[in-house]
Amino acid sequence: MIHTMRWFGPNDPVSLMDIRQAGCSGVVSALHQIPVGDIWNSQAIEERKRLIQEKNNQFSALKWLVVESLPVHEDIKKGLSSREFYIDNYKKSLRNLAASGIKTVCYNFMPVLDWSRTSLDYQLPEGSKTLRFVWIDFAIFDLFILKRPNAEADYEPETRIAAESKFRSMSDYQLSVLTNTVLLGLPGSEEAFDLNIFQSLLDEYADIDDVQLRKNLYYFISKVAPVAQEVGINLCIHPDDPPRSLLGLPRVVSTESDLDQLMKACDVRANGITFCTGSLGVREDNDLPGMIKRFGDRIHFVHLRTTKREEGTRNFHEAPHLNGDVDMYEVVKALLTEENRRKSAGYADSLLPMRPDHGFQMLDDLQKKTYPGYSAIGRLKALAELRGLEMAIARSPSLV
Known part of the structure; x- marks a missing residue:
């Protein structure tokens, strides 16, 4: 896999040098300064790209490989008539990203809140x-x-x-x-x-149930995925976090069935998945290695983390990356098997960009202010563990 980390931009307390020292070759970033629904213009995209990978500075080993996220406007999620304007802007942003060489774009379709913790x-x-x-x-x-x-x-x-x-x-x-x-x-x-x-x-979602939100998602993807396919971008939806309904809002990207319906709603390879083992792993009924085997060709980006379900409750917390409810050995093995399949088939994008997600706040970072889940040392520890696991599996005779 291609090892990456998320970088929130110039104000991120974790620097590009930190990311490079961690052993990454790729950066996952987004233009958070641009209001949701506005077009990501070429100038802003190129400025971020230069910051990450300028040839004449110390970060030249890094490349901006993944956009996370190009956000979907709430009017699209609600299916309002104004969605056509925002969908058109989304298409233009995709074309501008493709022109700058960005090939992977993550998004989500969670109403109102992108994630929830207490x-x-x-x-x-x-x-x-x-x-x-x-x-x-x-x-x-x-x-x-x-x-x-x-x-x-x-x-x-x-x-x-x-x-x-x-x-x-x-x-x-x-x-x-x-x-x-x-x-x-x-x-x-x-x-x-x-x-x-x-x-x-x-309240704006009062009349939008599970069925209607799915329709709105499928309408959106049917409009933008063909454009992504045309310009060489892989779109990849992030699962719901957590994968259940909250605050009376429907969640429609939580299970294997949800993903299967979405893939079939627009059957082009550019309509793909961000395989987040943490989000999907909160549900005991999600068979993660099996899902990788069944959706392998549509997985374009990987988040590796695990949670620990607290027995007898609906509670969970982020766990050490190799010691939670996710069988990380079987997950990584399934991902490497998928990469080998792609290599054999001659795919240009045979290697999957992967980032360690939600590292612990630990050691010196306990005294620092960082984005929740995105401290440097915790993610460094996670990436080191995952790289070791990946190497061991890759060199094992049992890998097919």
């Missing part, structure tokens, strides 16, 4: 910190902070009772931290949604 600094026994999702804490936010209408129907009676009891014991500061954590949800940003307007954003 703690950004959950401390593990050895002292490192990680991300965690606690169902009762999420219920506290939904039922007693946001006070979403009819939210009670989404929680079991015992969950509602436990959430109310814990809510009454929490300080104003604890409630504020929980609120900001849930409302963060935007990679590359340190600003949370405003609680005062958040409910209005949810």
